Amino acid sequence: xxxxxxxxxxxxxxxxxxxxxxxxxxxxxxxxxxxxxxxxxxxxxxxxxxxxxxxxxxxxxxxxxxxxxxxxxxxxxxxxxxxxxxxxxxxxxxxxxxxxxxxxxxxxxxxxxxxxxxxxxxxxxxxxxxxxxxxxxxxxxxxxxxxxxxxxxxxxxxxxxxxxxxxxxxxxxxxxxxxxxxxxxxxxxxxxxxxxxxxxxxxxxxxxxxxxxxxxxxxxxxxxxxxxxxxxxxxxxxxxxxxxxxxxxxxxxxxxxxxxxxxxxxxxxxxxxxxxxxxxxxxxxxxxxxxxxxxxxxxxxxxxxxxxxxxxxxxxxxxxxxxxxxxxxxxxxxxxxxxxxxxxxxxxxxxxxxxxxxxxxxxxxxxxxxxxxxxxxxxxxxxxxxxxxxxxxxxxxxxxxxxxxxxxxxxxxxxxxxxxxxxxxxxxxxxxxxxxxxxxxxxxxxxxxxxxxxxxxxxxxxxxxxxxxxxxxxxxxxxxxxxxxxxxxxxxxxxxxxxx
Numbered sequence: 001x002x003x004x005x006x007x008x009x010x011x012x013x014x015x016x017x018x019x020x021x022x023x024x025x026x027x028x029x030x031x032x033x034x035x036x037x038x039x040x041x042x043x044x045x046x047x048x049x050x051x052x053x054x055x056x057x058x059x060x061x062x063x064x065x066x067x068x069x070x071x072x073x074x075x076x077x078x079x080x081x082x083x084x085x086x087x088x089x090x091x092x093x094x095x096x097x098x099x100x101x102x103x104x105x106x107x108x109x110x111x112x113x114x115x116x117x118x119x120x121x122x123x124x125x126x127x128x129x130x131x132x133x134x135x136x137x138x139x140x141x142x143x144x145x146x147x148x149x150x151x152x153x154x155x156x157x158x159x160x161x162x163x164x165x166x167x168x169x170x171x172x173x174x175x176x177x178x179x180x181x182x183x184x185x186x187x188x189x190x191x192x193x194x195x196x197x198x199x200x201x202x203x204x205x206x207x208x209x210x211x212x213x214x215x216x217x218x219x220x221x222x223x224x225x226x227x228x229x230x231x232x233x234x235x236x237x238x239x240x241x242x243x244x245x246x247x248x249x250x251x252x253x254x255x256x257x258x259x260x261x262x263x264x265x266x267x268x269x270x271x272x273x274x275x276x277x278x279x280x281x282x283x284x285x286x287x288x289x290x291x292x293x294x295x296x297x298x299x300x301x302x303x304x305x306x307x308x309x310x311x312x313x314x315x316x317x318x319x320x321x322x323x324x325x326x327x328x329x330x331x332x333x334x335x336x337x338x339x340x341x342x343x344x345x346x347x348x349x350x351x352x353x354x355x356x357x358x359x360x361x362x363x364x365x366x367x368x369x370x371x372x373x374x375x376x377x378x379x380x381x382x383x384x385x386x387x388x389x390x391x392x393x394x395x396x397x398x399x400x401x402x403x404x405x406x407x408x409x410x411x412x413x414x415x416x417x418x419x420x421x422x423x424x425x426x427x428x429x430x431x432x433x434x435x436x437x438x439x440x441x442x443x444x445x446x447x448x449x450x451x452x453x454x455x456x457x458x459x460x461x462x463x464x465x466x467x468x469x470x471x472x473x474x475x476x477x478x479x480x481x482x483x484x485x486x487x488x489x490x491x492x493x494x495x496x497x498x499x500x
Contacts, residue, residue: 032492035090036485039079040497043486046078050316051499056263057308057316059495063255063262064312065483066490069158070114070407072483073151074312077110077135077346079482083475084146085349091475096467097142101457103352105450106372106442109135109345110313111144111435112151113427117404118221122293122378126218126225128204129374130438131404134314134394136369137345138357138445141454145468148435149183152428153472154479156180159410166415177473178421179428184468186432188461194440195455201437203375204430211426212419217405224400230336234269234305234321234398242331244303244323246271252309258491265309269321272304279388280304280322283339287384287395290367292377298335299325307338317341321398336398337382341391342366357445363392372442375434 032040043062044051050058065075073080083091108115108130117131156176193200202210206222209215224230236245250267272280281301288298302323310319318341326333342362359365363385371377382397405427413419440451458464489497 032489033485035482036489039482039485040489040493042079042082043076044497044499047316048499051496054316055496055499059262060264061312061315062486062490062495062497063257063264064315066257066487067255068407069480069483070151070154071312072486073112073154073479074110074114075315076479076482077147077313080147080150080479081346081348083478084143085351090478091146091471093467093471093474095140095142096463097457098140101141102444102450102453103140104138104445105141105439105454106369106444107137107139107141107144108133108373108435108438109137109144111148113148113155113405113431114151114407115404116431116434118218118402119374119376119379120221120225120399120401121376122381126206126221126401127375127379128209128214128217129379129434131402133366133370133373134342135345136366136373137348138353139348139351141439141450142464142468143348143351144435144439145184145187145432145464146471148431149180149428149468149472150476150479152183152431153177153180153476155407155410156424157476157480158407159414162411163415166411174421177469178425180472180476181465181469182425182428183432183435184465185461186429187436188458188464190433190436191440191451191455191458192461194437194451198441198451201375201441202430202433203437204434210430212423213405213427214430216418217403221401221403224403227400228332229400230398231334234336235323235334237331240331242302242323242334244305244321245269246305250309257487257495260490260494262495267310268308269305270308272306272320276306276320277301277304280320280339283386283388283393284322284324284337284395287386287393290363290384290386291382292371293381296381297327298337299327301325302334314340317343335382338396338398339386340394340396342385342394358447361387361392363387363394366392366394369442373438375437 047058061075065072083089110132111130115130115132116128118126118128120126153176156179190202204210204214206218209218233249234245235242246269248268252263252265252268254261255264284298284301302325304320304322307319307321320339322337322339324335324337326335344362359368367383367385370383380396384395386393386395440454442450444450
């Protein structure tokens with residue numbers, strides 16, 4: 001007789017029950033709603049290999065997700081994809097443009113406001129673009145628009161709730177619906193502009209930033225980059241030579257989860273052993289051929305560290321900082337590279353999976369689609385990839401010039417009057433426009449540029465604005481509730497959600 005399937009989820013202990021009662025009940029897991037059970041099950045499935053390989057770091061990911069609704073959104077892209085595609089999904093709304101528009105557009109894959117950030121191009125000028133393409137894939141353009149609009153609504157609602165909790169005037173964010181609507185409106189307007197004149201595509205430039213929020217982001221990136229902030233934080237100069245710093249740039253913290261507590265790294269770097277350093281040297285050397293600028297020479301590897309604490313969804317993944325010698329003997333032009341493990345893109349259940357996609361691995365996919373979707377192919381001149389058999393890695397420069405938008409800045413900036421609600425709506429509009437430019441100028445999986453097909457489907461944008469706004473206002477509260485559910489599940493089942 002075949003052995004019955006053994007669930008990887010263990011029941012909670014029978015605290016407070018006598019053995020006889022526990023025996024009669026047969027199981028002692030707390031009673032969960034259907035949605036709670038689904039959420040726990042899918043989070044464990046999506047992270048099961050990491051729970052086996054890095055249980056403490058994966059528990060740290062869940063803890064980070066529990067800290068705020070937006071952090072939950074960042075770590076639950078797989079749940080979002082299921083909800084919007086699978087029958088019975090909580091976010092299952094009609095895909096208004098699948099029949100009339102292309103369903104194989106190059107997607108950012110995880111388009112949310114904290115994946116918008118600054119870059120220093122090879123020319124030295126700063127620009128703003130999407131900055132994380134680990135989930136990049138092909139699919140209906142509406143998928144990215146939904147995710148971006150939802151992310152901005154969650155960010156707005158989170159800021160409003162924080163202002164209320166701090167007895168601040170939350171009326172500045174009386175309606176987050178305007179922020180939501182701004183994303184598809186900006187997207188539609190950008191598509192229409194590109195359809196008329198492809199050269200009219202939005203490019204965010206340092207000398208003329210669109211709006212206060214991006215102006216502040218660019219100014220901070222310029223200040224941090226010119227000051228060499230990343231090198232100062234993650235390296236030290238000793239005897240006229242630069243070496244990697246080992247220690248805590250920011251201290252770890254304990255996150256309480258009911259009767260449990262989980263250690264979460266904020267920003268720590270640890271030493272690597274000799275085999276790992278040799279491995280990184282091989283990866284850096286092999287990746288040179290995949291850089292867009294073959295004039296860049298990584299030079300000798302001076303040392304490396306393990307980086308702990310970065311990201312939410314990618315928090316448990318392998319990530320190293322590699323210090324390489326610059327083009328001169330001076331320490332000021334040394335380069336800090338990040339080498340990050342890549343995983344498969346989030347599955348879009350039921351969506352057509354193009355068989356003619358031109359990428360044969362996660363490295364080529366992530367780097368190739370980043371170059372397709374960003375405003376300039378040299379947004380990060382050091383961008384490259386390498387692989388070790390089944391595992392691919394992305395390599396990029398780690399510099400103060402790369403600064404991402406932080407949702408946590410919203411509430412204090414609004415409270416202090418640094419930003420206004422109109423600034424937030426303007427930022428959402430520009431995010432929508434950048435996403436539209438990315439989609440429209442990139443090649444679809446069949447090699448054709450997507451602009452004309454998207455413009456024909458979107459027309460004047462009325463339907464896009466209506467459907468995206470309706471989706472977010474209907475599904476957004478479910479995400480807020482799911483965050484609360486995760487908090488309860490971690491308290492019930494412990495830091496690994498009961499995974500044994």
